[in-house]
Amino acid sequence: MTTTMTSEPAPAVEPVEYFGNWTPPPRPVAVCNGCLFEAKDIEEYVAAAEEINAELGEGEREMTPDDYVWQEEGTLNPKNGHFLCTACYIKAGMPSAPGPGWVAP
Numbered sequence: 001m002t003t004t005m006t007s008e009p010a011p012a013v014e015p016v017e018y019f020g021n022w023t024p025p026p027r028p029v030a031v032c033n034g035c036l037f038e039a040k041d042i043e044e045y046v047a048a049a050e051e052i053n054a055e056l057g058e059g060e061r062e063m064t065p066d067d068y069v070w071q072e073e074g075t076l077n078p079k080n081g082h083f084l085c086t087a088c089y090i091k092a093g094m095p096s097a098p099g100p101g102w103v104a105p
């Protein structure tokens with residue numbers, strides 16, 4: 001099979017449209033599925049976010065505990081914001097799954 005000048009051109013890729021007032025879709029608040037606390041009420045995530053904020057340079061946006069869970073917490077379910085904090089993860093028997101890993105239901 002050879003490609004000639006007369007062959008059909010590849011379909012153009014639709015450009016993604018961004019509008020001036022476009023804002024990302026709202027994400028759910030991260031909530032531990034075991035103790036039902038939000039990230040901001042769980043010490044380990046508050047401390048982790050604070051540790052990152054301590055390294056921030058001038059004018060950089062501060063990370064919230066919620067941001068930290070969304071970026072770093074492996075058990076976070078992006079569909080509903082559910083995750084398990086370390087204590088609840090251990091109580092749940094440290095579930096695991098192949099591939100991208102286990103997320104809270």
Ligand SMILES: [Zn+2]
Binds near residue numbers: 087
């Ligand atoms: Zn918990």
